[in-house]
Amino acid sequence: MTAVTPDDFTSRLRVPRIDLEWVRDKGVYLALLALGLYNVLFTPHFNEFSNMQLIMKQVSAVLIVSLGMLLVIGTGGIDLSVGATMAIAGSVLGLAVSPGSSVSGGMGLSLSIAVVLAILSGLVVGLFNGFVVGVLGVQPIVATLSLLVGGRGLALVLTSGGLVQLFTPGLTKLSAGNVHGWPYVILIALALVVVVAVLVRRTTFGYRLVAIGGNRRASVLAGLPVRRTIITVYALSGVLAAIAGIIATARLHSADPSYLGIGFELNAITAVVVGGSALSGGRVKILGTLAGAVLMQLLTSTLASHDVPASATQVIQAGIIVAAVYIQRTSRSSE
Amino acid sequence: MTTALDKTPTVSVRGATKRFAGVTALNDVSIDLWPGEVHALVGENGAGKSTLIKLITGVYQLDEGEVRYQGRVAHFRSPRDAQLAGIQTIYQEVHLAPQLSVARNVFLGREPHRFGSIDLRRMNRDSQEILSRYGIVADVRRPLGELGLGVQQMVAVARAVSADAGAVIMDEPTSSLEPREVDKLLTVVGLLREQGVAIVYVSHKLDEIFRACDTVTVLRDGRLVSTGPVAELNRLTLISRMLGRDAADLVTARTQFGGGGEIADEEPVLKATGLQRKFVLEDISLVVRPGEVVGLAGLLGSGRSETAKAIFGALPLDSGTVTMEGKPYHRNTPASRIRSGVAMLPEDRKAEGIIPGMSIRDNIGLAALDLLSKGGFVSRKKQAEVVNVFMKRLRIKASGPDQKVSELSGGNQQKVLLARLLCLNPKVLLLDEPTRGIDVGAKAEVQALIAELAEKGLGVVLISSELEEVVEGSDTVLVLRDGVALGSLFGDEISEDAIMNMIAGAAADEAEVAS
Amino acid sequence: MTTQPAPAPVHVATAELGVTAGAAKARALASLVSRSGAVAVLVLLLISGAIFDQGFIHLDNLRNIALSASYIGLITAGMTFVIISGGIDLSVGSLFALGVLTSAFMSEYGSFWTIVVPLLCCAAAGFVQGAVIAWLRLPPFIVTLAGLTGIRGVVYYITDEGNLTPQVPGHKAFENLGQGKLLTIGYPVWICLVVFAVGWWLLNRTAFGQAVQTVGGNDTAAELMGLPVKRVKLLVYVISGLTAGLAGILTTASSGGGQEARIGDQYELTAIAAVVIGGTLLSGGVGSMVGSLAGITLWFVISNLVTQGLQFNAQDQLVVSGGFLLVVVVLQTLLSRRAAAAETH
Numbered sequence A: 001m002t003a004v005t006p007d008d009f010t011s012r013l014r015v016p017r018i019d020l021e022w023v024r025d026k027g028v029y030l031a032l033l034a035l036g037l038y039n040v041l042f043t044p045h046f047n048e049f050s051n052m053q054l055i056m057k058q059v060s061a062v063l064i065v066s067l068g069m070l071l072v073i074g075t076g077g078i079d080l081s082v083g084a085t086m087a088i089a090g091s092v093l094g095l096a097v098s099p100g101s102s103v104s105g106g107m108g109l110s111l112s113i114a115v116v117l118a119i120l121s122g123l124v125v126g127l128f129n130g131f132v133v134g135v136l137g138v139q140p141i142v143a144t145l146s147l148l149v150g151g152r153g154l155a156l157v158l159t160s161g162g163l164v165q166l167f168t169p170g171l172t173k174l175s176a177g178n179v180h181g182w183p184y185v186i187l188i189a190l191a192l193v194v195v196v197a198v199l200v201r202r203t204t205f206g207y208r209l210v211a212i213g214g215n216r217r218a219s220v221l222a223g224l225p226v227r228r229t230i231i232t233v234y235a236l237s238g239v240l241a242a243i244a245g246i247i248a249t250a251r252l253h254s255a256d257p258s259y260l261g262i263g264f265e266l267n268a269i270t271a272v273v274v275g276g277s278a279l280s281g282g283r284v285k286i287l288g289t290l291a292g293a294v295l296m297q298l299l300t301s302t303l304a305s306h307d308v309p310a311s312a313t314q315v316i317q318a319g320i321i322v323a324a325v326y327i328q329r330t331s332r333s334s335e
Numbered sequence B: 001m002t003t004a005l006d007k008t009p010t011v012s013v014r015g016a017t018k019r020f021a022g023v024t025a026l027n028d029v030s031i032d033l034w035p036g037e038v039h040a041l042v043g044e045n046g047a048g049k050s051t052l053i054k055l056i057t058g059v060y061q062l063d064e065g066e067v068r069y070q071g072r073v074a075h076f077r078s079p080r081d082a083q084l085a086g087i088q089t090i091y092q093e094v095h096l097a098p099q100l101s102v103a104r105n106v107f108l109g110r111e112p113h114r115f116g117s118i119d120l121r122r123m124n125r126d127s128q129e130i131l132s133r134y135g136i137v138a139d140v141r142r143p144l145g146e147l148g149l150g151v152q153q154m155v156a157v158a159r160a161v162s163a164d165a166g167a168v169i170m171d172e173p174t175s176s177l178e179p180r181e182v183d184k185l186l187t188v189v190g191l192l193r194e195q196g197v198a199i200v201y202v203s204h205k206l207d208e209i210f211r212a213c214d215t216v217t218v219l220r221d222g223r224l225v226s227t228g229p230v231a232e233l234n235r236l237t238l239i240s241r242m243l244g245r246d247a248a249d250l251v252t253a254r255t256q257f258g259g260g261g262e263i264a265d266e267e268p269v270l271k272a273t274g275l276q277r278k279f280v281l282e283d284i285s286l287v288v289r290p291g292e293v294v295g296l297a298g299l300l301g302s303g304r305s306e307t308a309k310a311i312f313g314a315l316p317l318d319s320g321t322v323t324m325e326g327k328p329y330h331r332n333t334p335a336s337r338i339r340s341g342v343a344m345l346p347e348d349r350k351a352e353g354i355i356p357g358m359s360i361r362d363n364i365g366l367a368a369l370d371l372l373s374k375g376g377f378v379s380r381k382k383q384a385e386v387v388n389v390f391m392k393r394l395r396i397k398a399s400g401p402d403q404k405v406s407e408l409s410g411g412n413q414q415k416v417l418l419a420r421l422l423c424l425n426p427k428v429l430l431l432d433e434p435t436r437g438i439d440v441g442a443k444a445e446v447q448a449l450i451a452e453l454a455e456k457g458l459g460v461v462l463i464s465s466e467l468e469e470v471v472e473g474s475d476t477v478l479v480l481r482d483g484v485a486l487g488s489l490f491g492d493e494i495s496e497d498a499i500m501n502m503i504a505g506a507a508a509d510e511a512e513v514a515s
Numbered sequence C: 001m002t003t004q005p006a007p008a009p010v011h012v013a014t015a016e017l018g019v020t021a022g023a024a025k026a027r028a029l030a031s032l033v034s035r036s037g038a039v040a041v042l043v044l045l046l047i048s049g050a051i052f053d054q055g056f057i058h059l060d061n062l063r064n065i066a067l068s069a070s071y072i073g074l075i076t077a078g079m080t081f082v083i084i085s086g087g088i089d090l091s092v093g094s095l096f097a098l099g100v101l102t103s104a105f106m107s108e109y110g111s112f113w114t115i116v117v118p119l120l121c122c123a124a125a126g127f128v129q130g131a132v133i134a135w136l137r138l139p140p141f142i143v144t145l146a147g148l149t150g151i152r153g154v155v156y157y158i159t160d161e162g163n164l165t166p167q168v169p170g171h172k173a174f175e176n177l178g179q180g181k182l183l184t185i186g187y188p189v190w191i192c193l194v195v196f197a198v199g200w201w202l203l204n205r206t207a208f209g210q211a212v213q214t215v216g217g218n219d220t221a222a223e224l225m226g227l228p229v230k231r232v233k234l235l236v237y238v239i240s241g242l243t244a245g246l247a248g249i250l251t252t253a254s255s256g257g258g259q260e261a262r263i264g265d266q267y268e269l270t271a272i273a274a275v276v277i278g279g280t281l282l283s284g285g286v287g288s289m290v291g292s293l294a295g296i297t298l299w300f301v302i303s304n305l306v307t308q309g310l311q312f313n314a315q316d317q318l319v320v321s322g323g324f325l326l327v328v329v330v331l332q333t334l335l336s337r338r339a340a341a342a343e344t345h
Helices: A007-012 A020-042 A049-074 A082-097 A111-135 A140-158 A169-176 A184-202 A204-214 A216-221 A226-252 A264-274 A286-305 A310-332 B049-056 B079-085 B102-106 B120-133 B149-161 B179-194 B206-212 B235-243 B247-252 B304-311 B334-339 B349-353 B360-365 B380-393 B410-423 B440-455 B467-473 B496-514 C021-052 C059-084 C092-109 C111-135 C140-158 C172-179 C187-205 C207-217 C219-224 C229-255 C267-277 C289-309 C314-341
Strands: B011-020 B023-033 B038-042 B064-069 B072-074 B087-090 B167-171 B198-202 B215-220 B223-229 B270-277 B281-288 B293-297 B319-324 B342-345 B428-432 B459-463 B476-481 B484-490
Touching (some): A020 A286, A049 A204, A049 A264, A082 A111, A111 A140, A140 C267, A140 C314, A169 A226, A184 A226, A204 A216, A264 A310, A286 A310, A310 C140, B049 B167, B079 B087, B087 B149, B102 B149, B120 B149, B179 B206, B223 B235, B270 B304, B281 B304, B281 B459, B293 B304, B293 B467, B304 B428, B304 B459, B380 B410, B410 B440, B459 B467, B467 B496, C021 C289, C059 C207, C092 C111, C111 C172, C172 C187, C187 C229, C207 C219, C219 C229
Parallel strands (some): B167 B198, B293 B459, B342 B428
Antiparallel strands (some): B011 B023, B064 B072, B215 B223
16 A cells, blocks of 8 residues: 655644544544434434334445454455455355255255355455465455455356345345344344454454554564464454345345445445544444444435435545545544 | 855754644754855754754754755755755665666656657766766666665765755765775765765764764754864763763763673573574574673674564574573564563564554553453453553553553653563563663663663663663673674673774774775 | 566676675566566467467457457556556546546537547546545545545436436547557557557656656655655546546447446456556556556456357456466565565665
C-alpha cells in the first residue's frame, strides 16, 4: 500500500483540533441515530415490524463478512476474497445437499453435514490466504486478489457453471424462521459479534492481533507468534465468509456462484472503516463495525424507500467511504 | 577567510520560532551563513537542529521570525521552493531513487532535454564528469542501489553541488560512512568552501567539526547557546555547552553506574559462539555470566546491534550457535529465545518497540501474555497486578495504566519497554541503546536500574553509542569493528582511550593493507 | 513456468564500490526475472502453443487475441503508471464503462464529441481521485475503491438505471476507428501499441517519468529532493482515466454501441494482474511498460489456450488465470525477499 510518511510530514498537515478523534470513534453511532430518527419521522411504513425484520435479514450476511474483514484489517491486512469464498461455500452447500439425480456431482447429504462441509471449504480458503500472506509474505491485496479471480472460477467449476436450485426445508427455515420476531439469521450474526468481541478483547489471540496491526516489527521482537496469528485471522475470515455464504444461499433458495457475494468485499471494508477501525491496522472497533454495517444497510433502504435511484445510492456510499477514511486519516496524525 | 562584514550572508535566520502542538521546538534562534564558510550546527537530541534545518529548507514553515536568502526574505512553502532558490540539502539517510541509474539521480528533477526527450548521452557524460571531479569512480548507468552507501551519499553530494547551490546543508552526512569515505566527503566540503558556497554541517562527531568547520553554533533545548569560530573552542568547552554542564562537572560526573562485581568464576548463562553472517558478522563469540554487564563497543555499523539481534534470533545467521545455560537452540526466533529467558530492548523504540495505539498496560503485558492468561483468556487481574508493580518500580509517569503509550515522553516509553522485558523474568537482558533520546533524569534512572538488575544476578549485554556509558556500565567490553571482534577488555582495562585505541589500531592496520 | 535465467556475472568492481557481491547477484537475478520473466514465459507459451495446438498459431486466432487484448491493454498501460507511482487504481473498470457509454451517447453529435467528451469525463474522474489521493493523503486503494462504486453509480444513472443501451447511428468515420484494419490488424491493436510506446517514452525519457519512479520508490525522498510529488500523483490517475476512457471509446466504435451499463466489471483485476505479471512491483518504484504489454498479452494467450486449445470452459480459465497470478506474485515476493536478505544494510 502507500508508503509511510514520517511524522515530520504529516504534522505539517495537521488540521486544527476540532476533535476529529471523537467523530472517528462516535460518528458512526451519531449518524445511525440521526438516520434512524429521520426514518421514524419521515419514512412511511418504517416503524412496521416487517420492515425491521427485512432490514435485519438483509444486514446479517454483510455483518458476518465484516467481522472477518475486521479481524484481517486489524492486523493491517485485507481480504478481497470474501465474496469469492461466499460463492465457494454456496456451491459446496448446494452440491452437498442436492441429490445426485438432479444435479451432477450432487451428494445428497444431510443439511447439517452439508453446512459443516461448506464452512470447512471457507476454512480451507482462509488457511490458504493465511499461508500465502503469513508464510510466503505476499502482500495481502495481491494474495487475496488472485483468490478473488480464481475462487469464483472454482465455485463455478464446482457447479459446472450453473445455478443450483435449493428447496431444502432446513434452509428455508434458516432464512425465514424467527424467535419472537427476531430472524434466526440476525441472531446468528449477533452471536458471532459477541464471539468476535470476546476473542478480540479477552483472549491472547486478540491482544496479539491488535499488537501486530499496531507495530509488526515490535510484535516479532516481543516474541509474538506473528505467523500463526495472521494465518488464524485469515482462516477466521474464510469461515465467517462461508457462514455468510450459507445464509445468502438460503435466502436466495439457490447456490448461484456467478453472483453470490459479488461486491461483498467492498461492503465489508466500508462497514469496518465507517465503524472507526484503522485501515492500517491496530485499532479494532467491533461495535463500530456492527453500527457501520447497519448504517450502510439502513442508508440503502432509506434511499430506496424515498425513490432515490440505486445508482445515486452507490454514489452516496462512495462519498461516505472517502469521508470516513478522511476523518481517520486526519485524526490519526494527532495520535 | 573573508571578513564577511562587507557582504550579505547567503542565508540569514532571524528570531526563528517553531512550535509543535504547544511544545516549542525552536525558540528565537538567529544564525547567519556566510559564503565560503562551513558552519557546524551541534546539539544533543531534541536541541532543535533538525527543526532549524527544516525551517531553512522549506519542510516546515516558521511560526515567528524570518529566513532571508541572499538578502531577500524567503517564503519557502516546500523543499522544492528552497531547492529552486539554491538551497540544497543532504540528509543522514540517502534520500535518492535507488532503482534509477546514478546519472538519472544526479539530474533528477532537472534533466537535460533534447528534442523533448531526456538527453541520456549528455546526462551520462556530465554526471560522470561531476562525479570524477569529486574523486568518485562509478558507472553512472548502473542503478544507484547497486553501489555502497558511502558512494550513494557522495552521489547525493554531487547532485546537490551540481545544481549551482548557494547553500548546502548537510544533516549528519557521515553517520553511515566509513572513515576513508568521510575523508573524501570532507575534501568535497573543502572544495565547496573554495567555490564560495555556504555550508551547514550538522554532526555529532567532534573530530569532523574541528577538522572541517569554521564556525560552530550550539543549540540546546531549542535555544541558541553560543555561536563563534571553531578555533576559539576546545573539545571540552564544546561538549559542556552541548550538555549544558560546566566543564568541571563533566570530569567529576565520571562515575561507575554498574559493573565492578566479582563475577569471573561464575558459569556463563549465555554463550554465543562463532556467529557468522556474510558481510555483517564475522565469527563473533561472547559469553555472559550471571550478574555480568558485557558492553559492546564500536562505531555505528560495527555490528554491535546485529550481534544483539543475532543472539536474540532476530537476524538470520549463516552459522554459529547460541546456548542458554548449556542448552543450544533449535529454532532461531525471538519467541524461542524469550521462552528460555533472553529478552531484548530494541534500538529503535518507535519502529521496533512500542505499539503506539495500545495502552501502557497492554504494552507492558504484551510479551508475557502467556504467563498472564489461562486457557487463552487474558486474566485482567493478573495483568493489573504485574503492571502496577512495574509502573511503581520503574516510576513510569502517566495518568494511569490505561493511557496510550504514544502519549508518553521518550523516557517513559523506554521504561514501559523495560517493564515489558522484566515481566518475562529474564536471565539475560540485551539492551540496545537503552538511554538514547531520553532526558537526563530518566537516563540516570535507567542506568541505575541496569546496575541493580546486574547486582541481582541478571546477565546484561549493553550497547550504547555513548562510549562513556559503555565504559561506566560494563564489567567486560567487547570491541567490534566492521563485524569483527577486535578483542575484549576486562575490569580496570576498560577506558574510553583503550577502546578507541583498539578501534583506531584496527583502522590503521587496514589502511596499511590497502596501501 | 518458472524459467530461472542464469544469474548475470557480477563485475569485480562492485566489491570495490562497497557492495557485496551476494546482494548484487540476488538483486540482478530478481530484477532480471521481474523485468523479462513475462516476456520469456510469453515466448515459451507461444512456441508450445504453436507446437501442440494447431488452431492457436493460425493467424486469425492470433489477430483475435491481439484485438481482444487491446482494450484492456490500454487500461493496463495507464495502470502501469499508477502502480509504479506506488498507487493502485481499482476504478478503471467503471471508468471504462463511463467511456463506453458517454461515447455512445455522444455519437449522435458527431465523431469529434464522441471522442472528446468521454476522454474529458474519464480524465475528470481520474483528476478528482488523484486530487483526493495527493492532497488529502488518503490511501489510493480505498479512494479508487470508492471510485469503483461511485463511477459505476454514475454510469447507471446516465443509463436510467441500466435500462438504456445507446446505439451508434452509423458514423462511418467513428466506427472505422474500431473496425478498420491496417496491414490486416485492427486499429485498436495499433492504437494500443502506440499508447504503450508513448508510455515507454514518458516513463524512461521524460522528467515526469523519472519523477513517477522516484515517487513510487519513496515519496518522502521524492519530496525532499524537490520533486512535485502531488502533481505526479495527480497526473498518473488522470493518465489512467484517459487510457480507460480511450479503451471505452474504441469498444463503442468496434461494437457499434448497444453496450450495457455493467460492461467492464472486474476489468481492474485483469489490468492489475497483467501489470504485476509484467514485473512491476505493487509496492511501487520499479516497473516497465514492456513487461505490462507482455503481461496483458500473456493473460489473453493463456485464456485462449485454456478455452480453445484445452477445450476448457470459461470458469476453468478463471481458475487458471488466478492460479497463474498467484504463482507470479509468490515468485516475485520470494525473489525480492532473497535480494533484500542478501543485502548488507
